[in-house]
Amino acid sequence: MTALLEASGVSKAFGGVRAVEDASLAVEEGSITALIGPNGAGKSTLFNCLSGFLRPDRGRITLAGRRIERLPPHAIVRAGLARTFQTARALTRMTVLDNVRLAAPGHPGEQLRNLLARRRAARRREAQVTEEARALLRLVRLEEHADALAGTLSGGQRKLLDLARILMASPRLILLDEPMAGVNPALREELLAHILHVRATRGITFLVIEHDLAFVMQTADRVFVMAEGRILTEGAPEQVRRDERVIDAYLGTHG
Amino acid sequence: MSVLSSAEFWAFVGVMAGIYTLFTLGLQIQFGLAGLLNFGQVAFMAVGAYTMAILVVKQGWSMWLAAPLGIAAAALAGLLVGLPALRLRGDYFAIVTIAFSEIVRWVATNEDRLTGGSQGTINLRGEGVAAQYNGQWERFQGWLGEQLGIGSKDVVMLLLVWSVALLLLWVAGRLARTPWGRVLRAIREDEDAAASVGKPVFRYRLQALSLGAAAAGLAGLFYAWQFGFFSPDDFQPLITFFGWMILILGGVGRVWAVPVGAVVFGFLFAATRFFDFPPFSYLDSADRAYVRLLLIGLLIIALVLLRPQGILGRRQEMVLE
Numbered sequence: 399m400t401a402l403l404e405a406s407g408v409s410k411a412f413g414g415v416r417a418v419e420d421a422s423l424a425v426e427e428g429s430i431t432a433l434i435g436p437n438g439a440g441k442s443t444l445f446n447c448l449s450g451f452l453r454p455d456r457g458r459i460t461l462a463g464r465r466i467e468r469l470p471p472h473a474i475v476r477a478g479l480a481r482t483f484q485t486a487r488a489l490t491r492m493t494v495l496d497n498v499r500l501a502a503p504g505h506p507g508e509q510l511r512n513l514l515a516r517r518r519a520a521r522r523r524e525a526q527v528t529e530e531a532r533a534l535l536r537l538v539r540l541e542e543h544a545d546a547l548a549g550t551l552s553g554g555q556r557k558l559l560d561l562a563r564i565l566m567a568s569p570r571l572i573l574l575d576e577p578m579a580g581v582n583p584a585l586r587e588e589l590l591a592h593i594l595h596v597r598a599t600r601g602i603t604f605l606v607i608e609h610d611l612a613f614v615m616q617t618a619d620r621v622f623v624m625a626e627g628r629i630l631t632e633g634a635p636e637q638v639r640r641d642e643r644v645i646d647a648y649l650g651t652h653g
Numbered sequence: 654m655s656v657l658s659s660a661e662f663w664a665f666v667g668v669m670a671g672i673y674t675l676f677t678l679g680l681q682i683q684f685g686l687a688g689l690l691n692f693g694q695v696a697f698m699a700v701g702a703y704t705m706a707i708l709v710v711k712q713g714w715s716m717w718l719a720a721p722l723g724i725a726a727a728a729l730a731g732l733l734v735g736l737p738a739l740r741l742r743g744d745y746f747a748i749v750t751i752a753f754s755e756i757v758r759w760v761a762t763n764e765d766r767l768t769g770g771s772q773g774t775i776n777l778r779g780e781g782v783a784a785q786y787n788g789q790w791e792r793f794q795g796w797l798g799e800q801l802g803i804g805s806k807d808v809v810m811l812l813l814v815w816s817v818a819l820l821l822l823w824v825a826g827r828l829a830r831t832p833w834g835r836v837l838r839a840i841r842e843d844e845d846a847a848a849s850v851g852k853p854v855f856r857y858r859l860q861a862l863s864l865g866a867a868a869a870g871l872a873g874l875f876y877a878w879q880f881g882f883f884s885p886d887d888f889q890p891l892i893t894f895f896g897w898m899i900l901i902l903g904g905v906g907r908v909w910a911v912p913v914g915a916v917v918f919g920f921l922f923a924a925t926r927f928f929d930f931p932p933f934s935y936l937d938s939a940d941r942a943y944v945r946l947l948l949i950g951l952l953i954i955a956l957v958l959l960r961p962q963g964i965l966g967r968r969q970e971m972v973l974e
Contacts, residue, residue, distance in 0.1 A: 527832075
């Protein structure tokens, strides 16, 4: 297996705080890889570096062999890596359908100049995008809310909307930042089923930050553990669970 | 009260409402659509008006060439401000725009060899010669009046400014409903979410700022044509906030709320001039001008309390989180 995403020696400091220090990880194509660690370990900062929301001070990041560490977020999405945020980001004053349609890649109707010259192409693509967006809303069972403003959705529904939107961007790799945080058990099962389904049908790779260790043990192929800005260890879930250093990092028994 | 029943006077009020419609349409694109807090819109109006006047008087250009150049200069000014300032987050961007608008006004005041200085456009050729940029426009206005059989210049102007305004409102309304408008709204809602699905936030903001600036430039042209003379004093920051009042009155995010807000504002502004009965008559006319602002301010406060979405806005959009 080859690594779809590879980070090596990534560091990011904020003033004197070394949030991420010489972190390296590899995410294999088609895998569900988990990134775990106690609060403040640097997981979210590393995510921000991987997705272009922060520029790392040092290190290289490659996606399918292509360097991406200096690209802005939108260019990284186009290269095939998309991310979610810890809290669902519903665009509340837009319809649920528009929330999803927004993410369509390569839409000529989004270019101002094409609205004069290539209106036909823009309309054709829009029809296609609308159909795809409705299919995705059906997948996450939000199709009845398609025309409602996204602000009327519940917290759980917003999680599902986030998922539909990110799928619309048709990435190869999705970074999920705590998808199970604040989610009730029924929705948890639903989200899990969606992730597995999407991996199986679309071949999408996942890198997931998650505190829900049951979820990690159940679904992850490989686990990276972060503590104090560094990658502490990596391995199969079973192996990581028994690692003394991981237990220490979480429980802090050895300071 | 004779002025109140004069068609000329109401035509003038209507012309000003039309100019403010163009001016505020720019703010609607920038703020209502893209969420940009532009507190310096009046600067782009000044750039449009001055560019046209200077090209006509100093370069001897045809007004028909100078006018589109004025709009282009305003759009370009939008790009120049946006390139550094749009990298800042919301409130910082707002501070830069208000500073920019004061810089433009002070440059216009002090660079008298370019702009005529504090004396205004009459001084564009230097002291002692009364400069005029408006001859071609007035001939056109007269000719059009003859064709239409309309004697009043103000009524001709009313037709012209509102024809242009309605056309642009229609275009802006269409644009807002395109996938392009959808990206702008997404950026307004949450720029990180928009970036996280592949939208180049900065470029879209730049486009919105520049288009809105062009609309202000066009408003500047009509302002210049209407009065035949202007000076840096006409571009006080207050004008920008009149635009914001209109935006709030009409409703944020709805293109067609702009003319509604502008007409309501224009008529309130004009009608309060005729408060010559007690208790207003105890004040002299200069003080009454302030009472008028006070009343409009109170009205906006009342509106924000009772109908925060504006006259045409959707309430639901105000209460969602």
